[in-house]
Amino acid sequence: MMEYQRKGLSNETLKDLYRRLLWPRLIEEKMLVLLRQGRISKWFSGIGQEAISVGATAALQQEEWIFPLHRNLGVFTGRGMPLHQLFKQWQGAQDGYSKGRERSFHFGSADHHVCGMISHLGPQLTLANGAALAAKLKGAGKVALAFTGDGGTSEGDFHEALNVAAVWDLPVIFIIENNGYGLSTPVNEQYRCTQLADRGKGYGMESVTIDGNDILTVYDTIKGVRDYCLQHQKPYLVECMTFRMRGHEEASGTKYVPKELFETWAEKDPIKNYETWLLQEGVMGADETAHIRQSQQQQIEAELAMGFQSEPVQVSSEKELADVYAPHTVKYPLRQVQDTAARSLRFIDAISEALRQSMDWHTNLVLMGQDIAAYGGAFKITEGFVQQYGKERVRNTPLCESAIIGAALGLSLEGYKSMVEMQFADFVSVGFNQIVNNLAKIHYRWGQNADVVIRMPTGGGVGAGPFHSQSNEAWFVHTPGLKVVYPSTPEDAKGLLIAAINDPNPVIYFEHKALYRSISGPVPEAYYEVEIGKARQVKVGEELSIITYGAGVHWAEAFAAEHPEIDLDILDLRSLLPLDYDAIQASVQRTGKVLLLHEDTLVGGIGGELAAWIAEHCFEWLDAPVMRCASLDTPVPFHTELEQNFLAKSRLGEVVDRLLGY
Structure with a gap:
């Protein structure tokens, strides 16, 4: 039996952790029965790993954002999401969390501070940076926590996320669930370091490897790590060693796993061992554990009865199209200020003025990009901004476009606006996944806005060659959920940028480099918008x-x-x-x-x-x-x-x- 360390926890806390731990296990066991009966279509099992999700969630405050993955049912149940509503989601019902547009755990809920994942696993980590940055800017005394598997640590976003979190001193906790396999690829074919936690040292952050099947160790570690992150305003990497007792998904099977591993890890079952310890310590009696189990099983049946009551899907193309974008109305149209004072500005100065006025107008607007602070950006558009608005709101970034775009989306979760400057539009290709799969789809998937503007210095005619002169706007026009604007005059450059920043949807803002200093025209001094979508x-x-x-x-x-x-x-x-x-x-x-x-x-x-x-x-x-x-x-x-x-x-x-x- 596993050795547990009570560490001063009360009997009631120990019992509460037991209830939290047992609940997702019983739900999963029922889901596997329904899967065999053909009543649900797919399932990603976290059996054997519950202690990590449950312990980590219990250690956080309710309003701290969590970024879970497939096998983190304990996060959703730990945040109090009703089973009948979760079941509707898993069935693809229209009254589920994502209105039938997603299944499994590809959804989030702002009310529960749980951010929905995408199938590209690494990007979740970068969003956590944005949520942690928002907490830091607010002085809110909150952390963010993101999960990844051992396989996901090979993705570029993992490394970008850790680096940004370390460089920006963000209160974010990264948890690696090391269950030995990335689908069917064993860890000895995934990395060569002794422990994945060792990677934290390379980024200048503290890290630890713990027993992920020990609920008390997970709970105590994350509580302590949370305190560390808040006190020192720094990130922390936690590697939880565990094992999944089922396939990557049920259809995948487990034939690639040696039989003896199942036998070894069955002896380390997080629920069986914890229950045995509670009984031996006299914290609970057999009658009480049996009662809890029976009560939860009855609740499952009652919740499932409600979950099966969804009405058939009502298909409406109009509704589908309407939900691609968050609603927005222009409040400061150009026509209201066209008779006011105007003076001639260069194209580049109109963009700079739009940013300045937006920074004054929105105190929750954060600018991010390579060299945009003291240097003023490659084209000097933000020159002087850091002196006026400070380094917290005008942020130099490492060269990791994906992580910064992800952080921008994470800021949106906490009500911030952000502008990310691509040094050249050509460089956006290394942040492409975040834009087309995360920013563009998030409102349609679960109603979360992505209040992000990405500025794209674009175009040729300046002798800059094949990597600094491309016109790549067509890449994004094909992606529902994005808005794409491309001004040609200083007046429109200012108005469209202000409109883009005011819009709660992700906007890709193209600005032609050859026009920066070659084109001038009248620009009203007032704060105004040029409506997006109007020629x-x-x-x-x-x-x-x-x-x-x-x-x-x-x-x-x-x-x-x-x-x-x-x-x-x-x-x-x-x-x-x-x-x-x-x-x-x-x-x-x-x-x-x-x-x-x-x-x-x-x-x-x-x-x-x-x-x-x-x-x-x-x-x-x-x-x-x-x-x-x-x-x-x-x-x-x-x-x-x-x-x-x-x-x-x-x-x-x-x-x-x-x-x-x-």
Whole structure:
């Protein structure tokens, strides 16, 4: 039998831990019966690992965020989520936590301070950093706690999360559930360090390896670690040694596990051993443990009866589409301030002013990015900000885009807004998963907003080569849940950035580097928003429509000035997701001939989607095929002459002539 250390805990606390520990085990045993009966479709079992989830959850305060994974049922039950509601979730019922849009443990509940996981396991750890940062900024005296398995420690997000937590001195607890296998891959094929806790030393944080099957050790350790994190405002890594007695999921089986391991770990069962110890210590009697077991089994049956009462799913496309985004209404429209004082600003200065006014307006806004503090950012947009707003709100980051985007999402859980600056839009690829799988989907999945703006210095024309000049907006336009904006004027640059920061949804904000210091225009001094999803009519004409955005607007205007004999209609989309279809249709109706112009490469660019929509919805007004003018389908070359040939601008006149020839 395992040796338990009471450490001054009262009988009532010991009994409470027993009830908490037994409850998820009995639920799981019932779920496995229902699985065999075909009444549920899938199950990830945590049998044998319950002490970790239960002990850790019991050691925290109710309002401290927890970031669980598949095998952490004890977190959900420990936070008081009713079984009937959990069962509805596992069944994919519409009255479950995620309205039938998720199953298993891929959901969260802000009311219970539990954040839903995604299948890419590492990102959860980085979100915990954001929640811990929020607590630190508020002086709230709270920690955040995130789980990972031994397999997840090989993911980049694990290492990024630990590094950021250490560098920023965040009160966050990272728990590794080392159960010996990542699905079927044993630990001897996963890492070479003696213990995974040893990795903490490399990041400058304290760490410990404990017996994850000992409920009292887990509870006492996490309580102590929590106190340490709060007192020292530092992170801590805890490795819990354990074993899962079932497969990765039930369909996976366990044939890859040596039989003797099951025999060894069966002797270390966290519930059987704890119950035996309680009986031997006289804390509880056999009648009491039997009564608790019977009572919980009866409660399970009653809760399941409620859980099976869900109505059939009612399918509504309108409801599905409406829930992709958190609701938002523009409060400070541009039209209210257009008659107020305006002065000429460069494109880059309009962006900087938008950030300053937003920092003044939202005291809960945090700016993050590489070199944005004392250095002022690669393009000096945040120069002087750290002196005005302090290092807590203007934060230099390590070179780990995924971790910082995850931290931004974690800040949202606690009501903060954040702006993350990509040094170049090209670098966003290493944070792509967080954007398209975490930020974009979280509101649709369980109603949590992602109040994050990612600024993306983009585009060519500055001789920066293939890794600093890409136009990658099409990557994100394909992702429901994101908003994508791309201003072309200083007035819109300011208004769209303010609108993006005010919006509770994740916004990808593209800003063309070549426009920073080459374009100037009138910008109102007031605080205002340009509504996301509304295009701007640059020029009204009747002969040919050029529908474009970003630098393409200036190419089109220059072409119009050189060819006054052509009555061009120029539409600046400004927002790429959502698109202003009414403005697009109106332009098509005016001219009957449409040229779609963008700096992005041709294949897979947004021009293809626009052409398809126009052909499907505006065919009756077309007098010629919709044509596209885009950059070459090559990486962006470095040499100036090669780059000019690459850019769509070099072929604009040719495409206009072809279109006018119809």
